[in-house]
Amino acid sequence: MSGVYEELAALGVATVYEAAGRQGLVDVELEQLLAGTSVAGPARIAACAQDDNWAVHQVMPSVRPGEVLVLAMPEPRPVALVGDLLLTQAKVAGAVGVMVDASVRDVDAVRHLGLPVWARWRRVRGAAKDSPGEVDVAVTVGGQRIEPGDAVLMDADGACVVPAARIDEVLVAARARAAREATLRTRYENGEFSYDLNGLREKEGRS
Numbered sequence: 016m017s018g019v020y021e022e023l024a025a026l027g028v029a030t031v032y033e034a035a036g037r038q039g040l041v042d043v044e045l046e047q048l049l050a051g052t053s054v055a056g057p058a059r060i061a062a063c064a065q066d067d068n069w070a071v072h073q074v075m076p077s078v079r080p081g082e083v084l085v086l087a088m089p090e091p092r093p094v095a096l097v098g099d100l101l102l103t104q105a106k107v108a109g110a111v112g113v114m115v116d117a118s119v120r121d122v123d124a125v126r127h128l129g130l131p132v133w134a135r136w137r138r139v140r141g142a143a144k145d146s147p148g149e150v151d152v153a154v155t156v157g158g159q160r161i162e163p164g165d166a167v168l169m170d171a172d173g174a175c176v177v178p179a180a181r182i183d184e185v186l187v188a189a190r191a192r193a194a195r196e197a198t199l200r201t202r203y204e205n206g207e208f209s210y211d212l213n214g215l216r217e218k219e220g221r222s
């Protein structure tokens with residue numbers, strides 16, 4: 016990860032989503048296979064045909080260092096779009112993380128590989144290789160449209176997306192939010208309460 020993406024990853028999904036005006040949430044449970052990882056990068060997308068991973072094989076030669084690989088199907092189902100062999104190719108290509116709106120398999124080997132992966136399911140049911148899907152097209156994951164090149168962030172909280180055109184603006188807002196939260200954290204560590212700092216106690220007194 017480099018520059019703005021490194022900073023977005025460090026700020027984290029919750030802060031960036033809030034700073035974006037509560038937009039961009041990938042509103043679905045994704046399992047983080049490698050605990051403690053957080054990544055961000057421009058989306059490289061494979062839109063697979065239903066239950067078929069042809070497009071995942073196809074996308075690998077175009078993955079560039081620092082990218083987040085996004086793998087989706089028309090209807091998410093527990094079919095393994097990737098396992099350790101495909102993910103080895105993503106790692107060698109320099110992907111910083113992978114979002115799988117389907118299932119992943121070979122999980123022990125993937126953990127050993129050390130490439131951070133977030134997936135809807137862990138299930139070994141195999142994908143077909145019969146239908147070319149599409150690469151470098153928009154997909155929708157958890158109700159959120161993801162365009163090629165949008166910033167995709169993933170951490171222990173899940174995932175969010177920042178449109179490429181909003182990255183600078185959202186980064187400024189997210190830094191400000193993180194700074195405000197750092198101040199608040201110190202005050203709470205020193206025994207103050209959000210009930211007071213948010214003016215709720217005072218409001219209650221008035222009601």
Ligand SMILES: O=C([O-])CC(=O)C(=O)O
Nearest residue numbers: 096097098099100101102
């Ligand atoms: O080959 C596949 O379809 C998925 C898989 O298990 C791997 O990438 O290792």
Ligand SMILES: [Mg+2]
Nearest residue numbers: 098099100121
């Ligand atoms: Mg395998």
